[in-house]
Amino acid sequence: MTEGIRVASLDDIPKGEGVAIARELTGTADDIALLRDDDGTVWALDNTCTHEDAALADGWVEGGFVECPLHSSRFCLKDGEVQGLPATRGVCPHRVEIRDGGVYLFPNETP
Amino acid sequence: MTATAGPAADRVTATPRGALRRPAELARDLDVSGLVDAEGGLLDRAVFTDGSLYRQELRRVFAPSWLFLAHTDQFHKPGDFFTTYMGEDPVIVTMDRGRTVRAYLNSCRHRGARVCRADSGATRNFTCTYHGWSYDLAGELVSVPNRDGYPGSFRTGDWGLVEVPQVASYRGLIFGTWNPEPVPLTEYLGDMAWYLDAMLDHDPDGTVVVGGVHKWTLDGNWKLAAEQFATDWYHVNMSHASALMLLTPEGRRPRDEIVHRTGRQYVGDNGHGAGFPVHPKNRFDERAVHDWTDYAALRARLGDARVEGPLTNGHATVFPNFSYLPVNGSIRVWHPKGPDRMEVWAWTLVDRSMPPEVREAQRLYNLRTFGPSGIFEQDDGENWSEVQAISHGFITNQVPLNYQMGLGSERHDGTYPGRTSELYSDAAGRGFYAHWRELMNTPAWHEQEPTR
Numbered sequence: 001m002t003e004g005i006r007v008a009s010l011d012d013i014p015k016g017e018g019v020a021i022a023r024e025l026t027g028t029a030d031d032i033a034l035l036r037d038d039d040g041t042v043w044a045l046d047n048t049c050t051h052e053d054a055a056l057a058d059g060w061v062e063g064g065f066v067e068c069p070l071h072s073s074r075f076c077l078k079d080g081e082v083q084g085l086p087a088t089r090g091v092c093p094h095r096v097e098i099r100d101g102g103v104y105l106f107p108n109e110t111p
Numbered sequence: 112m113t114a115t116a117g118p119a120a121d122r123v124t125a126t127p128r129g130a131l132r133r134p135a136e137l138a139r140d141l142d143v144s145g146l147v148d149a150e151g152g153l154l155d156r157a158v159f160t161d162g163s164l165y166r167q168e169l170r171r172v173f174a175p176s177w178l179f180l181a182h183t184d185q186f187h188k189p190g191d192f193f194t195t196y197m198g199e200d201p202v203i204v205t206m207d208r209g210r211t212v213r214a215y216l217n218s219c220r221h222r223g224a225r226v227c228r229a230d231s232g233a234t235r236n237f238t239c240t241y242h243g244w245s246y247d248l249a250g251e252l253v254s255v256p257n258r259d260g261y262p263g264s265f266r267t268g269d270w271g272l273v274e275v276p277q278v279a280s281y282r283g284l285i286f287g288t289w290n291p292e293p294v295p296l297t298e299y300l301g302d303m304a305w306y307l308d309a310m311l312d313h314d315p316d317g318t319v320v321v322g323g324v325h326k327w328t329l330d331g332n333w334k335l336a337a338e339q340f341a342t343d344w345y346h347v348n349m350s351h352a353s354a355l356m357l358l359t360p361e362g363r364r365p366r367d368e369i370v371h372r373t374g375r376q377y378v379g380d381n382g383h384g385a386g387f388p389v390h391p392k393n394r395f396d397e398r399a400v401h402d403w404t405d406y407a408a409l410r411a412r413l414g415d416a417r418v419e420g421p422l423t424n425g426h427a428t429v430f431p432n433f434s435y436l437p438v439n440g441s442i443r444v445w446h447p448k449g450p451d452r453m454e455v456w457a458w459t460l461v462d463r464s465m466p467p468e469v470r471e472a473q474r475l476y477n478l479r480t481f482g483p484s485g486i487f488e489q490d491d492g493e494n495w496s497e498v499q500a501i502s503h504g505f506i507t508n509q510v511p512l513n514y515q516m517g518l519g520s521e522r523h524d525g526t527y528p529g530r531t532s533e534l535y536s537d538a539a540g541r542g543f544y545a546h547w548r549e550l551m552n553t554p555a556w557h558e559q560e561p562t563r
Contacts, residue, residue: 051256052243052245052254052255052256053254054245054254058235069235069236070236070238070243070245070253070254071238071243071245071254071256072238086243086256
């Protein structure tokens with residue numbers, strides 16, 4: 001899947017926000033959260049927090065991290081590593097490309 | 112926006128109680144009919160000092176009454192929230208995903224900590240920082256860490272945030288009540304709405320609030336402040352003498368229309384009250400606001416009686432603890448903090464149509480006069496604290512207070528809605544305490560059936 005899947009327009013994701021892409025579209029085990037950092041960069045992580053059932057796409061995105069909206073667990077946007085309790089395991093990252101204002105997702109590819 | 116949350120699940124009475132049974136002795140009722148002589152104009156000072164009466168007030172005055180929560184301008188998108196109090200109960204006011212403003216008891220159903228500790232802001236969930244129980248904007252319990260540790264009978268649907276069952280707004284002012292079946296807010300306000308409109312209905316765009324909320328603590332029972340704003344012009348020339356002289360040009364004596372004020376005092380049926388001068392030159396508004404105001408349009412919209420009365424100056428209380436100053440743009444709540452202490456929470460209100468420089472002038476004027484260090488506010492706080500400071504004395508406490516000014520003067524005057532008295536009168540104060548007495552001696556909705 002070298003072209004990637006066009007899953008959103010860049011304009012659909014305000015800085016500091018996220019959107020969830022359904023697993024039916026991505027073919028992944030979990031939904032994927034597209035998360036746009038406050039510098040404008042878009043990242044993709046598995047959407048479900050590893051601590052409790054919460055959507056990281058609803059979380060707070062800032063400074064290279066996403067904070068879970070429920071219990072404030074923090075994950076690195078680049079590699080999905082957990083950076084703050086109460087979660088203890090990271091989430092899977094996925095590669096993203098921006099082309100012509102479109103957001104292209106490469107599920108299960110390392111960023 | 113305006114929103115009314117319909118009667119939600121009454122989680123106060125519907126919550127699982129298991130084998131819990133409250134002994135009746137926890138809530139003993141005191142008959143207060145001997146503490147308020149509204150007809151003779153006398154008041155027993157125990158109403159300001161007694162701890163048992165105070166606890167009964169929380170049960171029977173605050174729990175069943177419509178209480179001011181916030182201004183609609185504080186909520187623009189889902190998740191915007193403001194935390195405040197209803198009596199001593201902490202509540203979160205927030206806009207849910209359907210853009211309805213709702214209010215919840217700010218206390219986790221697990222161990223009882225607050226689930227929101229910020230004054231205001233925007234959020235997606237309310238999560239308790241103690242163990243992590245988390246609630247969504249609809250108050251539903253959506254996350255329980257270590258959920259598997261609970262028995263099979265545990266249902267998250269039973270443990271949502273306790274919702275304030277009735278929330279309603281009047282021209283931007285949001286009120287709530289714990290009473291699941293209250294009289295509608297507009298009926299509760301009654302004729303008071305006509306007086307409120309002198310502040311809230313200058314133009315079709317309504318009002319907005321400026322900045323945040325000023326909060327300060329005063330020694331003094333909350334009723335001292337609420338009562339004064341309902342009924343007391345009498346103190347103005349005495350207590351505020353220095354402030355009035357400060358506003359008088361150097362070397363001049365105060366203008367006659369300020370010294371010899373005439374006016375009326377509205378005496379509401381539900382303990383509300385409002386007083387205002389009626390002299391057309393008795394203006395007390397900020398110069399920039401005055402110059403901007405289109406009085407012809409106001410006369411067409413609100414009528415001469417309001418423009419020459421409540422719009423010139425004045426004071427008012429919506430029972431029990433919401434007060435406002437129509438010309439200063441100050442709206443405030445007197446939060447009770449025990450019998451001897453109150454917290455004042457004050458907002459500045461401006462007309463939405465005011466240009467920025469007029470809004471700023473009004474903001475500064477309110478700050479100078481009735482902000483926490485305002486030249487008038489300081490005088491009032493000093494009086495209330497003075498009254499409270501000595502009222503625990505054994506002899507002092509037994510000596511009744513006089514509320515006899517204007518006794519029997521209340522009447523329908525043909526100009527102002529409801530019953531009115533003279534500007535200098537205790538009539539609305541007598542009405543305030545008569546309504547307080549009635550509520551204190553009437554079992555509230557939560558007492559109608561034995562607690563399950």
